[in-house]
Amino acid sequence: MKIAFVIGAPVTHSGHGVVSQGMTWKKGLEERGHEVVLVQSWNYYDWKSFDAILFFMHNEFVVDYINAVSKVNPNIYYAPVLDPDFSIFMMKAISNWGCSRLKIYNRYYKTKRIFPCVKYVLVRSEFEAKYVEKGWNVPKEKILKVPLSFNLKPEVTNFERENYCFHASYLADARKNVKRLIDSAKKYGFELKLAGKLRNSEEERTIYSWIGDVKNISYLGFLSKEDLLSHYTRAKVFALPSINEGVGIVALDAASMGCDVVITNLGGPQEYYNGLATPVNPYDIDEIGKAIQSCLNGKTNQPALQRHIHENYSLQKISEILENAFRN
Template sequence: MKGGPTYKILMLKKHLEKFNIIIDLFNQWEVDSVKNYDIVHIFNAHSGVYHFAQSLKLNNIKYIVNPIFFSKHSPMKIRLYLYFLNKISNFLNGTISEISIVKEVCKNAELIMPNTIEEENIIKKGLGLFNYNYSTIYNGVEKRFLYSDPSLFIKKYKIKDFILHVGHIGAKRKNTLRLLKALKTINYPTVIIGNVLNNKEGQKCLELIKENTNILFLDWVKHSDPLLESAYAASKVFVLPSLYETPGRSALEAGLAKSNIVITPFGGTKEYFSNYATYVNPYSIKKIQESIINSINSNRSDNLSIHIKQNFLWEIIAKKLKTEYEKLLTL
């Protein structure tokens, strides 16, 4: 499965091309070719694109940026951090930090396109970029998950209406260890789909999975595999209690497939799931337990699926982005 930014690029490319927009993926060995394009769209404001963005600015080539920036720290702490970093850099021959790079790449863009309004507020208040052009472009979801058929998964594994979690097991941000500890006292069928990272947390997670007889563990299922769609549709509850998500692609897919969603409140998830999901404190095992149990006991509803269909299909996201491109070309 492609990582978040790469997946977003490919999905937007696919749907923008339906509007007869010519989209080429950047080749770092053909830097001079960018002069032939009307707009350069950068995804992820990090050190790997810093010099490229600087070059675009020097050559008066318009670019827009999806920063993909999130911090659990308050805007005040971010500002103080930047202040001290700037002071220190004077003694370190102009060494620039990752957070300073985010600011510089955003500052020189014609348009800043955060994934959420929450991200926009962090950039404005934390990085001090108030008087700049912003337009929120949300992450999307493929329409195929709306038509997911639960029968494929049910026939293969003889299980339905279960708790489902999909993700990298052992990644600290994904918080799988706390989830598995919460599941120890919930006597309910559970399916975990994901690859186990080769680290201490990953091994601890694997031990808990093996100890829990309620858990069916499946190694990574390809994103294109109909079995994944079917797993979403066959589940009763999809749980993603990460430390933060922006917004959690798997949760969007599961929500479109009509599973009840339990998810972190951090990272802008409420802008996607509104009041159609259960938000859980990811630092509390007890709260994770309670939220899962409440969702098990709640009836299924089409409300979240309808909400996602109306607002977050890639076709809708691409259409808004097309409008932003057109606005930029008239400047």
């Protein structure tokens, strides 16, 4: 098959989550013999030549793009990549609020127009599926769950673990909740190692002000793939207590590499672990700290967690789901 991938927003930084998802799916489909074209807006394409056209992200640009392309080719698929921080009721309300004639509307208002044009809406979790079904009134039969796959798998599994907690993300991003993770390490005294990109000097000052002069917390910088792998194979625990997270591929990779995982109990991430990760209220410093401390002190779900991830979220398995959807 010949498949087009269209992303709905400019990519302003490396490590972009939607780009990572798209490039991983591209790799998996190409390994199964399909051609995947990354669409560039300045280029002309023979849209009729594609067996499937997959749009990523949600905004007005994507809505207009889908409406235009669907008139030429009906094989439209849509992965909105929703990480909502509001209720399903609010999604339903704002999706219906507005007035086209007066041009009074929000970025969700026009979305309902495209679903008659879309064969499947691809979601990453049941949590996301509920927003699509109940917030946008999309029929269940048009919603297909396509989980994300892990990116890393160890060649061996019996690593010698060190007694520290590891976290990697855009550290100053409020939704990653790093301030509370740091505060929990200060209160409970466990060793915490932080990695990730700081995009400017203001973010750097913020992180160092949160850490202060305590000795059990360190910032490692933006790590190379080799250094990242090193910490995934050495850390006993990986923590991702985000207040808003779609999946959290870093935690999925950490589990695949043998870390125990402490994960937010909000949104879709905890669905991936089948009860083998420790969910926490991300607003509760004590709950975060006690969960991490418990894992560091001997509580573990490994190697059962690693086995669960490898059996259910391999790229081969996810690519097969995508392939079957496009062949429908």
